[in-house]
Amino acid sequence: MRTRFYLHIVGMLCLFSISAAAQEFTLKGIISKKSSPDRVGQVLIKDLNTKVMMLSDDVGWFTIKTRIGDTLLFTKEEYTPLKVVVLNNSDMPVAMQPIIKLNEVKIVGQTKRQELNEVMNEYKKQGSYYNGKPPVLSMLSNPLQGIYELFGKTPSRARRFARDAKSELEQAEINKRYNIPFVKQYTGLTTDTLARKFMNYYTPTYQDIKGWTQYDLIKHTLKAYNYYKDSKDKNELESLNSPTFIQQDTTIKLGEGPVQFKKPDQTKP
Structure with missing residues (x-):
């Protein structure tokens, strides 16, 4: 009887220890x-x-x-x-432990910006000197060139290309820091498909990326993901791209921008 009693006591103590540890x-x-x-x-x-x-x-x-x-x-x-x-x-x-960095080896090659600048130089060779946006002084000094810059086909193409190039360069800067590996690492999403769905719902703007530190980017991504994760209808949120219940983070420091969410289209039924 005593042996059973002692075993019972030991068992209770073990269970208590396991419960406390958990x-x-x-x-x-x-x-x-x-x-x-x-x-x-x-x-x-x-x-x-x-x-x-x-x-x-x-x-x-x-x-x-x-x-x-x-x-x-x-x-x-x-x-x-x-x-x-x-x-x-x-x-x-x-x-x-800090990572020990080796001396940087520079590889000479054309960057995306250099490639786009080369195309713009080609437009200049075709007579579009201001990318389709002539300054006021040029209109006064050379009216014919100014009119050509405003209404000519080549300057029009140059304007369109410059606009698209600007968007492409800004998107490239966003992709350097906010991408599928980043989202998977900090949200815990396990597949590229799930990460891409969340990125369809929330992606920081170029101005955000320029102004935020890595800490800021992680913080805003986690905030957006918590709203996304707790939503009952993620597919609807992806199409709206902005739950209306999101409020500005009052804990953000001065100089930081709030998380940017697109407003839902009020014209849709």
Whole structure:
């Protein structure tokens, strides 16, 4: 009888320990550069077990809901990704290793901008000196050239090409930072198709990309994804491209732009 009693007690203690270990709590920590007192801010922290993601603040402090035994992944550009197992609920110090960069090797070749400039130069050789947009002074000094720039076929083509080239260059800049691998990494979407569907719903503007840091881009992408994920009808959201219940993020710092969402077409029934 005593043996059974002791086994029962041991079993209850084991179950209690397992239950305690599985309880979720808020872990606090600080991230610094390895072998240095320098803090590392704007680090993405992801619980690989629960898929919860958080960003550290500018001076490296972070909090995240997790459980004992879970694995946290710390990632930031120019640093080696780091995995840390949660062993207890004490504050966690994290040291990240900077990536050692080799000397840059420049490869000489034509960029997209150079290619487009060459085409514009060809238009100039055909007589369109102002890409179809003559300044006022040129109209006064050379009226015939000014009229040609405004109404000629070649300048008209030059204007259209310049407009399309500008859009193409801006889209290329967006694609450098906001692309399928980026979306999959920070949203947890597992396939290119799912990532592309979300990108059809939300893509930052060129002005956003120019003004935002990587931290800003991650923050706004996660905000947009949370609205997208919690919506019951994602297909409708993709067509509308803007749920009307989205409000401006009041936590954004001065100088940052709010997430840009297109308004739904009010003319549709």
